[in-house]
Amino acid sequence: MTGRTAGLPGRRRTAPLMAALFLVPVLTVGCADSNTPSNADGAAASDHYPVTVENCGRQVTFDKAPSRVYLGFQSAAELFFALGLGDRAIAQIKPMDPPLPAQKADFDRVPDESPDAYVPVGKEQMFALRPDMLFAYVNSEYGGPDELAQGLATVEDLQGIGAQVYALVCPDENPVQTAFTYRALTDLGKIFDIEDKAKAVVDDMKARIADVQRRVAGKEPVPVFYYYGGEGPIMTGSKDAFVNEVITLAGGKNVFGDTGGGRRGFMDVSLEKVAATDPAVFLVGASPNDDTDVKAGTDYLYRTFPDMKASKDRKVVLTYDTANTPGWRFVDVIEDLARTLHPDAFADAPPTSSGTR
Numbered sequence: 001m002t003g004r005t006a007g008l009p010g011r012r013r014t015a016p017l018m019a020a021l022f023l024v025p026v027l028t029v030g031c032a033d034s035n036t037p038s039n040a041d042g043a044a045a046s047d048h049y050p051v052t053v054e055n056c057g058r059q060v061t062f063d064k065a066p067s068r069v070y071l072g073f074q075s076a077a078e079l080f081f082a083l084g085l086g087d088r089a090i091a092q093i094k095p096m097d098p099p100l101p102a103q104k105a106d107f108d109r110v111p112d113e114s115p116d117a118y119v120p121v122g123k124e125q126m127f128a129l130r131p132d133m134l135f136a137y138v139n140s141e142y143g144g145p146d147e148l149a150q151g152l153a154t155v156e157d158l159q160g161i162g163a164q165v166y167a168l169v170c171p172d173e174n175p176v177q178t179a180f181t182y183r184a185l186t187d188l189g190k191i192f193d194i195e196d197k198a199k200a201v202v203d204d205m206k207a208r209i210a211d212v213q214r215r216v217a218g219k220e221p222v223p224v225f226y227y228y229g230g231e232g233p234i235m236t237g238s239k240d241a242f243v244n245e246v247i248t249l250a251g252g253k254n255v256f257g258d259t260g261g262g263r264r265g266f267m268d269v270s271l272e273k274v275a276a277t278d279p280a281v282f283l284v285g286a287s288p289n290d291d292t293d294v295k296a297g298t299d300y301l302y303r304t305f306p307d308m309k310a311s312k313d314r315k316v317v318l319t320y321d322t323a324n325t326p327g328w329r330f331v332d333v334i335e336d337l338a339r340t341l342h343p344d345a346f347a348d349a350p351p352t353s354s355g356t357r
Contacts, residue, residue: 048193055187056139056170058155065192066133066164070126071110073118073137075327076168079181080135081106082201082328083188091129093120093141097287097322100329115149117321123153131163135188137325139171146171146263166191168326175240175265178249180326181205208331209249212338215345216251222341224252225279225310226319227301233268241265243319246330247283250337251345255279271304278308281315281340285324294318315340 052061069085071077071092078100080089086106091113099107113129114120120141121129134153140146142165143154155165168184169176182202189198224247228235237243237254238261247254255277261267282301287293302311310316317337323329339346 051190051193053166053187053190055166060164060166062133062164062191068129068131069133069135070113070120070129070131071135072120072141072168073325074322075325075329076135076137076184077107077110078103078322078328079168079184079188083185083192083194083197085188085192085194086110088192090131091121093117097320119149120152122149122151123157126153126158127161130161131158133163133191134158134165136165136167138167138169142167144171174263175244176242176326178209178242178245178326178330181328181330184326205331209334212250212334215349216338216342219251219342219345221248221251221253222281223255223277223279224281224283224337224341225255225274225277225308226283226285227297228266228285229297230268231300231304232271234271234274235266235268236274238262238265238267242326242330243283243324246319246334247337250334251341252281252337275305280309280313281317281337282310283317283319283337285319285321287320 049065050061050063052059054060065088067088068090069080069088071080071089073093074095074097077089077092077095080086081103086103086109089106089110092107092110093114094112094117095107096117113125118140120126120134126134134142136142138144138146140148141152142158143152158165166184166187169180173180182205185198185202186195189195226237226241226243226247228237236256238259239254239257240260240262241254241264244254244257244265247257256267256269259267282298284294284297284301286297298316301308301316302314305311317333317340319333323333
């Protein structure tokens with residue numbers, strides 16, 4: 001099972017943290033290659049620019065649409081690809097989860113330039129890639145307070161070579177919220193002069209959640225226990241965790257939703273505290289498409305808490321690292337969880353994914 005590191009969507013405790021300082025020549029950002037389009041629609045110039053967006057307390061100005069973008073943790077990459085911007089990505093942090101079928105071609109084409117799924121390349125290698133933008137998930141990817149590795153390019157370093165930094169989640173934002181997704185999509189629409197497309201994506205995501213909200217309106221919230229690894233203590237999410245909002249939107253009640261704690265809302269709880277709850281559904285963080293990981297988590301819960309309603313009814317819904325964050329996938333988890341919590345509310349709607357085991 002997986003564990004949690006402060007400031008990131010998830011970090012496997014068994015995964016080694018590798019150094020990423022490769023000594024390679026520093027090049028100038030201004031020399032984009034001849035195959036790179038000049039802006040989002042291929043035109044040489046646009047009256048749209050310059051454009052400025054606010055991000056993490058900074059005013060970030062773009063004189064043209066970026067054409068050499070380094071993509072951060074997979075949640076950021078998936079939003080970027082969802083907007084049809086894949087041809088502008090030059091490299092990405094190694095994906096954590098299997099790509100969505102519709103985005104597989106983009107993930108296959110864009111090189112994985114990173115030591116692992118949470119850390120980008122070091123400063124010298126980043127400079128050699130000649131990015132004009134880093135679209136980061138969180139500050140640990142550019143030397144912020146949640147930094148996981150030394151020697152990463154900072155905002156100031158990247159600005160020094162003409163590259164701008166935009167982060168999906170800012171250092172002081174706690175709890176992390178679903179609304180950060182819409183903010184990032186809207187800003188990317190402005191940055192790349194594709195505001196109509198970005199709005200359409202945002203509207204579709206909001207419409208799916210609104211449909212869930214309509215279906216579960218007035219129903220009694222169903223208690224849910226979120227399990228993210230450990231056998232004593234156990235890691236779960238407090239009221240400040242992103243997953244707490246996901247559970248609420250699905251018509252559930254996080255059994256630890258009245259408790260605060262931990263960076264980004266993640267905390268360890270004793271077996272005794274978990275045993276004192278009686279969730280109707282387990283929301284299990286596991287690697288998608290890894291039946292061994294899923295089975296290990298569910299078997300542990302059933303064995304350890306046999307008297308819980310969720311164990312007796314064998315009610316489990318899956319979530320995973322790229323769905324535990326602002327991004328493209330959390331809506332799927334909300335829909336899957338809501339169907340399990342309130343099946344009668346979805347009798348007229350066939351399932352669209354397979355998150356329930």
